[in-house]
Amino acid sequence: MDKNILEVSNVSKEIGGKKILKNITFTCEDYTTLAIRGSNGSGKSTLLKILAGIYEPTSGVVNRGNRKVGYVTEHFPESLRFKLKEYLILTASFQNIPKQQIEEDLIKYIEMFNLQAHVNTPLKKCSKGTKQKVGIIQALMMKPDILLLDEPLTGLDSATQSELFYLLEKLKKQVTIIFTTHEEKMIESLADAIFSVESGEVLHNPQFRTLQKLIKVNFKDQSILRKLNPDQITYEGNTAFITVDTTKSDELLLALLNNNCSILEVKERREV
Incomplete structure (x- = not known):
């Protein structure tokens, strides 16, 4: 794959007999922040799930090599009964990460994301912004090579959006980031390259900025x-x-x- 961390070739997806994606082809280089732009219903969220391995393409190939992928959904689960720290310890344990490493990572990320006041707060009582941070930390605890974010600005106020931009700017040096959005503000702030999809088809291949x-x-x-x-x-x-x-x-x-x-x-x- 040379310097490409991800290669997508002629990927199509049908769901319930409806073609959601049609012959999508693009590559993403290592340590690039790639924005997948498109309106609601354009197929960009489905594409992200395929990149994450949650969906299998109906046809075509996604080549990630041996890269680990962390995925953050647009809507954080609402009914979880865990407290914030409990949840992160539990999800990290599924990855067979040693307990000491989990504790060290939690200290680092809780400080990075300014969540010290919320570690013992039940998730169902946390704000949308706090839940978004928890979702990102959960993905980062996997030590991913690629971080996938589906519409990360959904439901966030302007102050929390600015904080998220700052955090992702710091993470750009550590991991390849691919995010879906129709928000030009996020593209302007973070994207190294832009990939446009509309009605399941490619409008523009990745354009580097x-x-x-x-x-x-x-x-x-x-x-x-x-x-x-x-x-x-x-x-x-x-x-x-x-x-x-x-x-x-x-x-x-x-x-x-x-x-x-x-x-x-x-x-x-x-x-x-």
């Missing part, structure tokens, strides 16, 4: 900025907004400082 940096800077002489030849630049009075490829950003920042410009903000952005 160029990582860029947006630099906000105060300047005294506009001619200095023009000489630096940035990729894109707009002005608001004596403030400039410069978009530059990440590979060129350090050199440009140094040049700006050497020309007595004041750097106000630097942030990443992605463009297809």
Whole structure:
């Protein structure tokens, strides 16, 4: 599979005589965050279940090699009687993980996801956001190579969405992430590549996004900025907004400082 962690070839799926997916083909590289975009009913959730091995394709092949897959469903089970920590210990024990490792992982993830106040709270009394975090921790306890998230923003308020973006940004360095969504906000914040499906068919194969940096800077002489030849630049009075490829950003920042410009903000952005 070379650097591809996942290969999907001509996958179709029929359920109850209805064709849900039609000849889906794509690949995903290791340590990529891939967004599967599509409207409700487009087939993206069915595709994610096939990637997870929950559904078998009617035809076609999914090649994961020996990779482990963690799956987080859109709707967390509502009737579980366990407390938060009890549930995570139980689900981890199904994976034959040593008890000491389970305890060490729980300490790490409970702190990472800021759940210290909820470890002894019954799951049925937890908020949607807390349950979403529990679902992700459950999947991560498996030590997956691929983390699959089905519509992870469903039911979350804006503050919890922002917190989830931050957590997933940290996880991107540890695991390949594939998520379904019709929310452009999540795609903009996290996706390295975008795969589009509509009515069970491919609209666009994975399109990788160029990582860029947006630099906000105060300047005294506009001619200095023009000489630096940035990729894109707009002005608001004596403030400039410069978009530059990440590979060129350090050199440009140094040049700006050497020309007595004041750097106000630097942030990443992605463009297809």
